[in-house]
Amino acid sequence: MVVVAHPDDETVGIGGHLTALSQATIIHVTDGAPRNMRDAYAHGFATWQDYAEARRGELAAAMGEASIDVDQLLNVGMPDQEAAHNLVPLALQLAGLFRDSRPRFVCTHPFEGGHPDHDAIAFAVHAACWLTEGTGLVPPAVVEMAFYHASPAGRVYQRFLGDTAKTSLEIPLDGAALERKQKMLSHFVTQRSVLAPFDSPVERFRAAPHYNFLSLPNGGRLLYEELKLGLTGPEWLTLARAASEELGSMPR
Numbered sequence: 022m023v024v025v026a027h028p029d030d031e032t033v034g035i036g037g038h039l040t041a042l043s044q045a046t047i048i049h050v051t052d053g054a055p056r057n058m059r060d061a062y063a064h065g066f067a068t069w070q071d072y073a074e075a076r077r078g079e080l081a082a083a084m085g086e087a088s089i090d091v092d093q094l095l096n097v098g099m100p101d102q103e104a105a106h107n108l109v110p111l112a113l114q115l116a117g118l119f120r121d122s123r124p125r126f127v128c129t130h131p132f133e134g135g136h137p138d139h140d141a142i143a144f145a146v147h148a149a150c151w152l153t154e155g156t157g158l159v160p161p162a163v164v165e166m167a168f169y170h171a172s173p174a175g176r177v178y179q180r181f182l183g184d185t186a187k188t189s190l191e192i193p194l195d196g197a198a199l200e201r202k203q204k205m206l207s208h209f210v211t212q213r214s215v216l217a218p219f220d221s222p223v224e225r226f227r228a229a230p231h232y233n234f235l236s237l238p239n240g241g242r243l244l245y246e247e248l249k250l251g252l253t254g255p256e257w258l259t260l261a262r263a264a265s266e267e268l269g270s271m272p273r
Contacts, residue, residue, distance in 0.1 A: 022124035022161065023047045024115065024146055026104060026138035028080035029209045033179075033219050034166030035128055035226075036202040037194040039087035046122065047084075048095045050111060050142055052076070055101040055251070064211045069100075075211055083208040086201055102251035104141035108148070108264035111141070115149035119161060126162040132232045133170040133182045134243040137252035144234045144261060148268055163229035169218075171244040179221040182239055189227040234261045 023045055025031050031039070031047050039045070054061060054073035061072035081091050097114065099107055119127075129146045130139040143165075150160035167189070169178045181189055194202060199222050206216050237243065237254045246253055 022118070022122065022127045024050070024127055024129045024142060026050050026130065026136065026142050027101060028053045028076045029083070029206075029212050029216060030130070030139075030168070032083055032202065032205045032209070033168060033216070034130075035224060036083075036087065036205050037198040037224050038192070039084075039089055040198075040201070043088060045089075046093055046095060046118075046124070047089065048097065048115075048118070049080070050097045050104050050145075051099045051101040051138055052096060053101050056103070057251075060101075060211075072211070076209075079209045079211065083205040086205045086208070102138060104138040104145075105252055105257060105260050108141060108144055108260060109267050111145040112148035112152065112264070112268060115145055116152035119149055119153045120156060120158060123158075124161045126164050128164045128166055128226070129229075130168060131165040131181060131227075131229070132234065132238050133168070134237065134239040134241075134245065134254075135168055135170045137245045137250055137257065139168060140238065140245075140257065143229075143232070144264070147229070147232065147234070148264070151270065152268070165227050165229050167225035169244065170239055171242045171247065173242075176218070176244065178218045179223070179225065181225060181227060184225070184227075189225045191223050191225050193223050235265065 023031050023035060028049055052073040053076040054069040056069055058069060061069050066072040127146055130142045132140050132143040146163060150163060153160040167179045167181050169176055170182050209216055241254055243254050
């Protein structure tokens with residue numbers, strides 16, 4: 022199972038290997054359309070619904086390159102940039118999917134302060150694993166994919182925060198896999214400028230570490246604050262604390 026925030030995140034994170042995961046279910050938590058309309062207007066769409074539909078079409082075309090059928094795609098349908106406001110229902114929904122599907126592993130986002138939706142999905146996946154374990158079932162292993170985060174020198178793409186050769190698995194893409202991934206990325210026409218920096222011929226994965234979601238990641242250096250993506254660090258702490266209390270424990 023692949024659990025990501027937005028249409029295109031699956032391609033950035035694991036696009037070069039999706040053909041080897043022919044039975045995978047890919048879950049997109051948001052519809053990719055922020056309700057503030059800034060992105061929709063910038064791409065010439067009059068409504069967020071039209072923008073979301075365009076992003077669904079781009080996703081279907083990209084997945085076709087990897088032989089992933091649209092029936093393998095599940096969209097939770099939350100608004101882009103609002104996943105952090107829905108941590109509890111998302112964790113509960115994912116826990117139900119884990120119990121029903123029994124995936125051996127889940128590929129998802131790290132908790133790095135890059136995008137608020139990414140951090141929300143990381144929280145929800147870990148919480149869902151904790152809830153699954155609480156029912157007596159073995160939860161899936163959580164495997165992280167490399168996306169982006171802030172650093173003192175600027176933005177870092179497709180590498181993990183604090184990454185070393187000992188903490189992650191680096192898999193170079195051969196010619197065919199790299200060409201296929203580039204074709205997949207090219208289908209996301211509305212995201213062309215956003216995806217331009219994601220040109221690494223290497224995909225990186227690691228076993229998820231134990232996070233304290235009630236502390237800000239990356240020493241409080243949050244790229245989503247810089248980009249004004251609808252959330253601040255203090256707001257994250259308030260939402261994560263409330264969700265942890267409602268779920269009955271802090272997911273670790």
